Amino acid sequence: MPQVIRPALPADAAAIGQIRVAAWQAAYTPFMPADYLAVLNPAANIESLRLKLENLSPHFYLALIEEAQEVAGFYLLGTPRFECPSHSAELWALNIAPHAWRKGIGKRLVMDAIASARRFSYQNIVLWCIAGNLGARQLYEQCGFRVNGQQKTDSQLTGHPLHEVCYALTLHF
Template sequence: MIFRKAESRDAESIGQVRVAAWRAAYQPFMPNEFLKTLNAANNLSELRARLANQNSDFTLSVAEECGQVVAFSIVGKPRYEAAPRTIELWAVNVLPEYWRRGIGTSLVERAIAFSSRSGFNSIELWCIKGNTPAQETYKKLGFIESGQERSSSRLTGITLHELHYAKVL
């Protein structure tokens, strides 16, 4: 398994991983109608542009096996109000056939190391309430549930409940 910084040429593969991971992991939380409408080609030009200009406000890493992107993580400027010198783990998505191999854990560990090297004091994330495998991984890696919760229906049309986790670096 090769872990590396994503490049513009990875955009389509990243879209495909996202769709496959969401459809498998989020069935209990999101309507099937919404999951069926996910399109790997959405926002590819924007993603390519962001991949060409990565910095501490947006960094995307991929896991690659035999030349195929099988997972990715995104770290960036917090999308919501956060303490100074805090960075957010926006996403960790792994193709379902690669689950339970430690790839997601490795990507989170790399996100933590990047954040620390970049001078941040803490890293935070939001996780769908009830996504037990993800919650267990984050706790195992030293993230602590802060007690903050949020709910939104903006993305899917149904209310999703998320829990906030943070880790001091």
């Protein structure tokens, strides 16, 4: 089945919300409280997302992959949320629908995010990954990312400590 990667449109906001919630509930069970995951709402912030999708830019760029004309995953690339080298982008999110896992979609999306960052003239990409999420870590390492030594533990999102490591990739033109 052909897979197509394209910039997200405002009409894609609901599908993006559905994938985010399904991916988090399937992947983050070992790392986040069950009660937090159970109440995630796919419709949360949909209107705000639709507005952002009307004005994609190097500071907020969301691309998705379609398989059989259905959204199967997405990535979000943008201005770093945390301190990092100048001219850096952050891969804020990479979410794939659980039914589409292990089909190479994650790698295709990460490689497209790298190409987009180059196109936007960024020199580096950083991302934060849950330390225990070995599948995601392996994917990022296969795509050339390396742990840069930064770590953080934060409980603001879930009310439960979430341990993350930072990965970085220097872009060569």
